[in-house]
Amino acid sequence: MKIVCVGAGSMAESMIHGWINKRIMKPEEISVMNRSDQDRLEFLHDEYGVNIVCAEKTELRDADFILLAMKPKDVEVALKGIREKLTGDTVIVSVAAGVSIETIQKHVGDFAVARAMPNTSAQIGKSATGVAWSKFVTKEQQHLLRKLLSSIGGVTVVEEDQLHAVTGIAGSGPAYLYYFAESMVQAGIDNGLSSADAKKLVRQTFDGAAEMLQQEDFGELRKRVTSPNGTTAAGLQALYDNDFKRIVGDCVTSAATRSRELGKEFE
Numbered sequence: 184m185k186i187v188c189v190g191a192g193s194m195a196e197s198m199i200h201g202w203i204n205k206r207i208m209k210p211e212e213i214s215v216m217n218r219s220d221q222d223r224l225e226f227l228h229d230e231y232g233v234n235i236v237c238a239e240k241t242e243l244r245d246a247d248f249i250l251l252a253m254k255p256k257d258v259e260v261a262l263k264g265i266r267e268k269l270t271g272d273t274v275i276v277s278v279a280a281g282v283s284i285e286t287i288q289k290h291v292g293d294f295a296v297a298r299a300m301p302n303t304s305a306q307i308g309k310s311a312t313g314v315a316w317s318k319f320v321t322k323e324q325q326h327l328l329r330k331l332l333s334s335i336g337g338v339t340v341v342e343e344d345q346l347h348a349v350t351g352i353a354g355s356g357p358a359y360l361y362y363f364a365e366s367m368v369q370a371g372i373d374n375g376l377s378s379a380d381a382k383k384l385v386r387q388t389f390d391g392a393a394e395m396l397q398q399e400d401f402g403e404l405r406k407r408v409t410s411p412n413g414t415t416a417a418g419l420q421a422l423y424d425n426d427f428k429r430i431v432g433d434c435v436t437s438a439a440t441r442s443r444e445l446g447k448e449f450e
């Protein structure tokens with residue numbers, strides 16, 4: 184299999200890291216190109232052993248997958264730079280938030296295009312990825328793509344329009360949890376812990392809870408921690424009083440809405 188990553192930022196790196204760690208791809212099967220930052224490409228070459236290529240010199244023709252991993256605003260220019268070099272056997276896989284398959288096909292024609300929304304936990308093989316594809320992606324290509332994405336975490340096939348919601352929960356989701364963790368650490372410090380102890384306790388708490396979530400019903404788990412009239416009930420009451428569910432709802436909906444806006448902005 185051969186993959187060319189067009190755009191070599193954080194998301195591309197997380198995916199490359201995951202593929203190489205899981206040994207699903209050999210470094211020499213992965214190529215990276217960027218708009219300008221040669222240092223960044225050299226860093227990826229030194230760190231992961233991947234090839235550095237550029238649109239002018241390289242043939243994209245024998246790539247099985249081209250990963251489009253630049254900001255939504257840069258997708259159009261990137262596609263214009265590579266479209267002459269595409270062949271019928273390549274699948275373009277875009278991770279750009281919001282940008283539709285239709286928009287991508289407007290720039291490259293009736294091509295096999297898929298959209299994936301992974302998250303940066305791909306780096307450790309634990310992404311939660313949503314994927315949708317156009318009718319030009321063959322069954323065999325779908326199978327290969329699922330295999331590729333499964334190597335960096337869980338995969339959920341959705342309708343393209345559902346990718347906005349996937350983005351709101353899974354693509355952006357790690358950042359909400361990191362913010363929650365940062366807030367817990369600060370609260371621990373405010374309540375008398377050292378910063379190091381607060382961080383250690385928060386990491387362990389997230390780690391244990393994440394594993395428990397894999398095994399049991401979320402609400403049941405919450406109830407089991409909550410003794411009547413105890414400390415958890417007091418803590419949760421502050422969340423209920425402050426309408427935490429609405430806050431989380433606004434958070435996810437705002438991200439999904441922004442994804443829709445990005446799609447419109449760059450269509």
Ligand SMILES: NC(=O)C1=CN([C@@H]2O[C@H](COP(=O)(O)OP(=O)(O)OC[C@H]3O[C@@H](n4cnc5c(N)ncnc54)[C@H](O)[C@@H]3O)[C@@H](O)[C@H]2O)C=CC1
Nearest residue numbers: 190191192193194217218252253254255257261278279280
């Ligand atoms: N960072 C994240 O957690 C996630 C990001 N995404 C999506 O991935 C995409 C990339 O995000 P990041 O990696 O965070 O951004 P980034 O800014 O770290 O990387 C983007 C890279 O694309 C390159 N680039 C820009 N125009 C180009 C062109 N014409 N040709 C070749 N390379 C070009 C830039 O030089 C940069 O290195 C975005 O569209 C984002 O919506 C999706 C899921 C999660």
Ligand SMILES: O=C(O)[C@@H]1CCC=N1
Nearest residue numbers: 280350353354355356
């Ligand atoms: O913030 C963003 O727009 C990208 C998409 C999902 C995660 N990061």
